[in-house]
Amino acid sequence: MSKTVQYLSQIAAYLQVPSGKITFDSFSLPVRTHNNTSVTGFLNIILAYLKESKLDVLLGKTPEDKAEIYQWIEYADLYLQRPNASQIINEHLPRLNGVLLKKTYLASNKLTIADVVLYYVLLSVMANISHIEKEKFVNISRWYDNLQQDDLLRQGNSLINFNTSFLCIIAPAHH
Amino acid sequence: MLTLYTNDTNPAALKILIAANFGKADVNLKILQVNDKSLEEPKILPYLEITTNRGIFIPNAAARYLYPPVTSEHKCEHWIAWESTILSPLIIHIAGNTKSDTIKTSLNSCLKYLNENVKDRIPLVDNAIQVCDIIIWSTLYPLHKDSNLAAEYLSEFHELNNWMKSFGDRKEVQNALAKIKINAGAGAYVALASGARCTSNVAVNLSASNITQSPQHAVEAITADEVKAAREAWFSDAEKLPPPKDDIYPVLPKPGEKNILITSALPYVNNVPHLGNIIGCVLSADVFARFSRLCNYNTLFICGTDEYGTATETKALEEGLTPQQICDKYFEVHNSIYRWFNIGFDYFGRTTTPEQTKTVQEMFLALNNNGFMQIQAIDQLLCEHCNRYLADRFVEGICPHPGCKYEDARGDQCDGCGKLVNAVELINPRCKVCSKTPVIRNSQQYFLDLPKLEPLLLHWMEKSAPGWSHNASVIAKSWMKEGLKPRCITRDLKWGIPVPVEGFQDKVFYVWFDAPIGYMSMTERYTKQWEKWWRPAADTKVSLYQFMAKDNVPFHSVMFPAMLLGANKNYITVSHLMATEYLNYEDGKFSKSRGIGVFGNDAQDTGIPSDVWRFYLLYIRPEGQDSSFSWVDLATKSTKCNSELLNNFGNFVNRALMFAEKFFNSFVPVMKLTEEDFIFIAREMKGYMYERNEGIRFFFRKS
Numbered sequence A: 001m002s003k004t005v006q007y008l009s010q011i012a013a014y015l016q017v018p019s020g021k022i023t024f025d026s027f028s029l030p031v032r033t034h035n036n037t038s039v040t041g042f043l044n045i046i047l048a049y050l051k052e053s054k055l056d057v058l059l060g061k062t063p064e065d066k067a068e069i070y071q072w073i074e075y076a077d078l079y080l081q082r083p084n085a086s087q088i089i090n091e092h093l094p095r096l097n098g099v100l101l102k103k104t105y106l107a108s109n110k111l112t113i114a115d116v117v118l119y120y121v122l123l124s125v126m127a128n129i130s131h132i133e134k135e136k137f138v139n140i141s142r143w144y145d146n147l148q149q150d151d152l153l154r155q156g157n158s159l160i161n162f163n164t165s166f167l168c169i170i171a172p173a174h175h
Numbered sequence B: 001m002l003t004l005y006t007n008d009t010n011p012a013a014l015k016i017l018i019a020a021n022f023g024k025a026d027v028n029l030k031i032l033q034v035n036d037k038s039l040e041e042p043k044i045l046p047y048l049e050i051t052t053n054r055g056i057f058i059p060n061a062a063a064r065y066l067y068p069p070v071t072s073e074h075k076c077e078h079w080i081a082w083e084s085t086i087l088s089p090l091i092i093h094i095a096g097n098t099k100s101d102t103i104k105t106s107l108n109s110c111l112k113y114l115n116e117n118v119k120d121r122i123p124l125v126d127n128a129i130q131v132c133d134i135i136i137w138s139t140l141y142p143l144h145k146d147s148n149l150a151a152e153y154l155s156e157f158h159e160l161n162n163w164m165k166s167f168g169d170r171k172e173v174q175n176a177l178a179k180i181k182i183n184a185g186a187g188a189y190v191a192l193a194s195g196a197r198c199t200s201n202v203a204v205n206l207s208a209s210n211i212t213q214s215p216q217h218a219v220e221a222i223t224a225d226e227v228k229a230a231r232e233a234w235f236s237d238a239e240k241l242p243p244p245k246d247d248i249y250p251v252l253p254k255p256g257e258k259n260i261l262i263t264s265a266l267p268y269v270n271n272v273p274h275l276g277n278i279i280g281c282v283l284s285a286d287v288f289a290r291f292s293r294l295c296n297y298n299t300l301f302i303c304g305t306d307e308y309g310t311a312t313e314t315k316a317l318e319e320g321l322t323p324q325q326i327c328d329k330y331f332e333v334h335n336s337i338y339r340w341f342n343i344g345f346d347y348f349g350r351t352t353t354p355e356q357t358k359t360v361q362e363m364f365l366a367l368n369n370n371g372f373m374q375i376q377a378i379d380q381l382l383c384e385h386c387n388r389y390l391a392d393r394f395v396e397g398i399c400p401h402p403g404c405k406y407e408d409a410r411g412d413q414c415d416g417c418g419k420l421v422n423a424v425e426l427i428n429p430r431c432k433v434c435s436k437t438p439v440i441r442n443s444q445q446y447f448l449d450l451p452k453l454e455p456l457l458l459h460w461m462e463k464s465a466p467g468w469s470h471n472a473s474v475i476a477k478s479w480m481k482e483g484l485k486p487r488c489i490t491r492d493l494k495w496g497i498p499v500p501v502e503g504f505q506d507k508v509f510y511v512w513f514d515a516p517i518g519y520m521s522m523t524e525r526y527t528k529q530w531e532k533w534w535r536p537a538a539d540t541k542v543s544l545y546q547f548m549a550k551d552n553v554p555f556h557s558v559m560f561p562a563m564l565l566g567a568n569k570n571y572i573t574v575s576h577l578m579a580t581e582y583l584n585y586e587d588g589k590f591s592k593s594r595g596i597g598v599f600g601n602d603a604q605d606t607g608i609p610s611d612v613w614r615f616y617l618l619y620i621r622p623e624g625q626d627s628s629f630s631w632v633d634l635a636t637k638s639t640k641c642n643s644e645l646l647n648n649f650g651n652f653v654n655r656a657l658m659f660a661e662k663f664f665n666s667f668v669p670v671m672k673l674t675e676e677d678f679i680f681i682a683r684e685m686k687g688y689m690y691e692r693n694e695g696i697r698f699f700f701r702k703s
Helices: A002-015 A042-052 A063-080 A085-102 A113-128 A131-136 A138-148 B011-022 B059-066 B073-095 B101-117 B131-145 B147-153 B158-169 B171-179 B186-195 B224-235 B275-294 B310-319 B323-340 B354-369 B450-467 B470-482 B511-526 B550-567 B610-619 B631-635 B640-664 B675-694 B696-702
Strands: A021-024 A030-034 A037-040 B002-006 B027-031 B047-049 B259-264 B298-305 B347-350 B373-383 B395-398 B427-431 B439-448 B542-549 B576-580 B583-585 B627-629
Touching: A002 A021, A002 A030, A002 A042, A002 A113, A030 A042, A037 A042, A037 B073, A042 A063, A042 A113, A042 B073, A063 A085, A063 A113, A063 B059, A063 B073, A085 A113, A085 A131, A085 A138, A113 A138, A131 A138, B002 B011, B011 B027, B011 B059, B011 B131, B011 B171, B011 B186, B047 B059, B059 B073, B059 B131, B073 B101, B073 B131, B073 B147, B073 B186, B101 B147, B101 B158, B131 B147, B131 B158, B131 B186, B158 B171, B186 B224, B186 B675, B224 B675, B259 B275, B275 B298, B275 B542, B275 B576, B275 B583, B275 B610, B298 B323, B298 B511, B310 B323, B323 B347, B347 B511, B354 B373, B354 B439, B354 B511, B354 B550, B373 B427, B439 B550, B450 B470, B450 B550, B450 B576, B470 B550, B470 B576, B511 B550, B542 B550, B550 B576, B610 B631, B627 B631
Parallel strands: B002 B027, B259 B298, B259 B542, B298 B347, B542 B576, B583 B627
Antiparallel strands: A021 A030, A030 A037, B002 B047, B373 B439, B395 B427
């Protein structure tokens, strides 16, 4: 649950809006209170941030864009918040890697709030996986490296190294 | 034209179809299996395809797209969040027949909350049906439809029942139900979970403070196929099982059958084995070998003593015997100890055999011919006082690796940092026997060209490492990351296998070159057809399982495979490298010289039967981290043996028998199993398969 608070604060900081007071209701859903209004739910809070920021271009233009964005935020909320790092690496990264094979960004073809949310949710995992794993999830590495070039998004976190010259030579010798 | 791909009877698909009807969108329905090969990542079902390149794989997002909220979007979103993170996971757990009261209570409070909000059948938000109503209704539908579950959970919630009924009567809903049939109860929720690729990650978000964690392991939701398999297995005849194989000699691999070759690391003949050695190597391998034979696999379990090297030479001088006599004497010690422990080797051999000499020399020549040997002149330490070149284990000094400075680093490996050391690099070296400083002499030796073998080794390791125990692959990977250097494989010593090259005949092979080849020569002593195991035919698949303590991992994961691959004779390589951590003795280390620990015959001398020792050692097998032998643990009432075997398992058996006697007149009654029972069986079997790594502890938790 503390991770939820952390992700929401990071997203709010990127959007340059106040994160507000974040608590949890009796069902453990996150509640954000600001200026005497409350919103409940991970996606709901992010939508509220977007409304307050000037960056609602991040919601995409068409209904299809919106739907894809909502989908990724719900995916992060449902599937990525609770498991530990190795579960994420074993179960979810392969899936994400497959999806990113044919995409530069998660939804539509430019940066949206979906990429922003997943950047923060996956930060600690990406910072700690090995070089071999970065090679294995090459599409995620490409997408993530692209995202982290944006200073505003990175917010002072150090750049994760995706340099492939550390990687082992895989070609076998033949006799 | 939109297409909805889904697995059968999935309520998430129902929700999307209903939303499409309200939103007046046309949706084609296609039913697939969950593991259909045409599915692309993320392979989650149901999947709403918008165009060939675009689609939505989260059902609520799809429903929202088809029928967006009309008013009060944030209230709708609140309900949707409640459904996806709270209600849905709870219902899936319930349908999976959880016995947890906490979960049942939580579902109850959810339904109560919902009941309060649907008074008078009014929709949830702003008196108009919105997507949140559709979403929640569809998730509850299978529960409502199942008479048992409805009776258990919905009977007191009249408002909710009415709401379910009236919403269900709507034409949009009826139309959707006509397109896709949704089973009642568990069947639908199993489909929901397997389509969503639900794992324990989508954990139940309980509001109670004593949250019970869903299981650590990621057992996937049970698919309908697995339930079917469980049902068929339950009803099939015991006679249909294959008969156990006869004990034949020799055991040979057969094409089309499962062939398992098992080795445990060869104990050095001079060292009396202690409990740590026993659990780390022979006992672990023995249990696996017995399991393998029970499964009717062709199983061969080979081990023996590693006998060459200076330690034996020195001991021989001390005791006034020849090295061969020393080996004979200590071989018997090992043999009798393992026999007492009931270790079921197919063959327990020795390295001092003609077969070993022949195989080692052949391996060397093969590697040499294939260009993987180099000759270099190196410095070796000669103790003039003892008049012998000092083998690595006979030199000690300060570890040369930067930052280590461990004072008792040995001549081959530093116990402080674990890194390999070249004896000549030690700072302030001293001869272990006489403590004088040895001098350096220059001598030509053969080196195994590991850097040349590195690409081959990496490629092989990539494929093999997934089968290894976690600590083994970590150790091996860190070795490879450091980069390989040529390893010296010959020495100027007397007791060993001579190098078959002109000018080198007075040199012998270094113990780490000859020892692993011992596995092969001992197999040869077992049967002349040994090559069927070590160089299997193309149609015969053999899996090699190697058991050892973690300090042996570098040699079995790098050196030995490099030799086997470089020889290019189609030797099998290890597919499962099982390494244990260290067993401590009452939180300290075993030490023969200081008399600390349980060695050799000590275990037998206590009078405690070997089965008790076996059980206890296996229970404390150091798998993920070091563990500790404790007398208190072993011996007193509150221990593993009494508490686990007697109070836990024994008690369970006793309870079951008493139950049968009391309620069923000592007969096992005919059983009629329901769908939930088969789901339970399928889940337990799956958990059992996955949990085998946890060993004995899993079974005790169950009972």
